[in-house]
Amino acid sequence: MGKPIVYGAEYSVYVRIVRLVLAEKGIDYELVPVDVFAAEGIPAWYFEHHPFGRIPAFCYDGFRLFETNAIARYIDEAFDGPALQPADARGRARMGQIIGMLDAYGYRAMVWDVAVERLEKAEPDSALIAGGLAQAETVLKVLTSLKAEGSWLLGEQLTLADLHAAPIIAYFVKVSEGQDLLARFADIQDWYARIVARPTFARTEKVG
Known part of the structure; x- marks a missing residue:
C-alpha cells in the first residue's frame, strides 16, 4: 500500500x-x-x-x-501506535473544544496578526498586532482554564489537542510579544516546554 x-x-x-x-x-x-x-x-x-x-x-x-x-x-x-484521543466521551468533547477554539480564535490572531505581521512586514501594523495580542491573551486564559491536571492539556494522555496547539504557539513565540505573553501563563508555558522537548517536535521543525 x-x-x-x-x-x-x-x-x-x-x-x-x-x-x-x-x-x-x-x-x-x-x-x-x-x-x-x-x-x-x-x-x-x-x-x-x-x-x-x-x-x-x-x-x-x-x-x-x-x-x-x-x-x-x-x-x-x-493506524497502530499510541492512542491520541481520549477513550471517554467527555474527554473527546473537551479535545474537540480546545481544537475548535484554537482554529476559530487562536490561529489567525497568534500566527498572522502577531507573528507574521511582526516578522514579515517591512512596516508592521501596530494596531493589528495589538488586537492579535488581546485575542491571544483571551485564548491563553481559556486554555489555562480548560487544561486538566497533569502533563498534557487533557491530563496524562498526550492527545490531538496537544499536537494541534503546539505548532500554533510555536509560531506565536517566534516574536518577543508572544514569548512575553506566554510567560504570564505558567501552566501553559510549562506544558509548552514539555512538548517542545519531545523528539517529534524537533523532527517536524521547519529547516532554515
Missing part, C-alpha cells in the same frame, strides 16, 4: 500538526511539497487533492482527505 502522503509545506502550522500526529504514531510518510504562496500560483494538479487549494491534504491507499482535523483523527484511528 505504500506510505501515507502529506501534501503541503514545512512552514505551514496545519501541515506540521498532521506531521506531528504521524510522528507520534510512529508512521513513516512522504511529504510532497506544495507552496500555496508560490509566485506561479497553486499547481493545477493539487486541486484534485484539495478543491479549495489549501494545505494540508492527505492520501493513503487511494483514500484522500483534506481538512487537518479529519486527517488527524483518521490517522489516529486507522
Whole structure:
C-alpha cells in the first residue's frame, strides 16, 4: 500500500500538526511539497487533492482527505501506535473544544496578526498586532482554564489537542510579544516546554 502522503509545506502550522500526529504514531510518510504562496500560483494538479487549494491534504491507499482535523483523527484511528484521543466521551468533547477554539480564535490572531505581521512586514501594523495580542491573551486564559491536571492539556494522555496547539504557539513565540505573553501563563508555558522537548517536535521543525 505504500506510505501515507502529506501534501503541503514545512512552514505551514496545519501541515506540521498532521506531521506531528504521524510522528507520534510512529508512521513513516512522504511529504510532497506544495507552496500555496508560490509566485506561479497553486499547481493545477493539487486541486484534485484539495478543491479549495489549501494545505494540508492527505492520501493513503487511494483514500484522500483534506481538512487537518479529519486527517488527524483518521490517522489516529486507522493506524497502530499510541492512542491520541481520549477513550471517554467527555474527554473527546473537551479535545474537540480546545481544537475548535484554537482554529476559530487562536490561529489567525497568534500566527498572522502577531507573528507574521511582526516578522514579515517591512512596516508592521501596530494596531493589528495589538488586537492579535488581546485575542491571544483571551485564548491563553481559556486554555489555562480548560487544561486538566497533569502533563498534557487533557491530563496524562498526550492527545490531538496537544499536537494541534503546539505548532500554533510555536509560531506565536517566534516574536518577543508572544514569548512575553506566554510567560504570564505558567501552566501553559510549562506544558509548552514539555512538548517542545519531545523528539517529534524537533523532527517536524521547519529547516532554515
